[in-house]
Amino acid sequence: MLLTMASVSKPAFAAAGGLHYPRCSKIVRQKWRIRASSAAPGVDLKTLESAISKKDSNAVKEALDQLNEIGWAKRWSSQPYVSCRMTSLRELTTLGMKNAENLAIPSVRNDAAFLFTVVGTTGFLGVLAGQLPGDWGFFVPYLIGSISLVVLAVGSISPGLLQAAIGSFSSFFPDYQERITRHEAAHFLVAYLLGLPILGYSLDIGKENVNLIDERLEKLIYSGQLDAKELYRLAVVAMAGLAAEGLKYDKVVGQSADLFTLQRFINRSKPQLSKEQQQNLTRWAVLFAGSLLKNNKVIHEALMAAMSKKATVVECIEAIEKAS
Incomplete structure (x- = not known):
């Protein structure tokens, strides 16, 4: 999960105490009831959609608070209070x-599976290539065997690139x-x-x-x-x-x-x-x-x-x- 909060760039999260916003006026609430929506009769999600498209977190919260007020977004912020305790x-x-x-x-499941596959495949192909006639039987196995070294080198120089390759390989797991x-x-x-x-x-x-x-x-x-x-x-x-x-x-x-x-x-x-x-x-x-x-x-x-x-x-x- 990526939490695009501050400088965090991987999966992410938030703490106790509810977030409170001013209640919308009677007129605003009436407008929300009148508008048509596929969500439910009288509920309009356009304000929420607009806030999300603008990446405006405050507007998203206000929209969801308003939807909660009119009885639609009942599960939004329904668990606002958390308190840590000793856990076994x-x-x-x-x-x-x-x-x-x-x-x-x-x-290390995905990493190990990827590396074992690379080493095992190149090793097997190297043995087969060794049966080629003449100089091909020497150079081709050598080149195939160097693939594993290249993979390790990439992992040392650019871990992100290797991780992307492992991620793609992991998609083969059912x-x-x-x-x-x-x-x-x-x-x-x-x-x-x-x-x-x-x-x-x-x-x-x-x-x-x-x-x-x-x-x-x-x-x-x-x-x-x-x-x-x-x-x-x-x-x-x-x-x-x-x-x-x-x-x-x-x-x-x-x-x-x-x-x-x-x-x-x-x-x-x-x-x-x-x-x-x-x-x-x-x-x-x-x-x-x-x-x-x-x-x-x-x-x-x-x-x-x-x-x-x-x-x-x-x-x-x-x-x-x-x-x-």
Whole structure:
């Protein structure tokens, strides 16, 4: 999940305390009731669509607050208050997390599969090429064998390029696309429930993200002034993708970016947390996010279905609100 907040460029998130905005006037509310919409009789989503297209997080929140007032966006910011507490691995297991003790260990499945495939394929082709007549039987195996060295060199000089290649290769895993959709939908849903505006998302290989922007939080992150409440909310959204995978699969493979993002938030908070506090925050955030996803399983699946069809952000929000 990408949280386009401050300088963060990977999957991301937000903290307790609801976000409050002035109530719209009676006249404005009446206009919202009168307008026609496919969402529901008397509900107009054009203001929300316009705010999202302009990437205006404040306008998106105001639009959703207004929709909530008239009784449509009932799930928007329905879980605004979060508070960290001591959490054990046993609680994660009880919730249904598979291999809870290994959730925070970065997965090397995709990397290992890619490298083994490259080395195995080039080795096999090298042996076959060795049967060629004359000098071809010497030079061709040599050239094929050097492919593995080139791959390692690219990984050292340009890790991003190698990661893109690994990402493309990983698409051959039968569960790859479903994992991505489940992961990003979890970030989307949890952010929505906690009151963070979503401005976009992507499920494309190498560009998987949910785009969240909050100007107030951006300033706090840039200045390194995230307080505990904001950090808690951001932590929950950050761990939502990891939690979604942990509830479904024996091994989580998309947690590296989530953990990296959470660490950046922790580094931008005050007061600084000890290593023990950081570990507990991670466990608690996974537990809280996992609980939200488990309690809203039908909604999560409806959102996954919408995102897999490349629905717009507004259509995804409609899927959340219409799911029963």
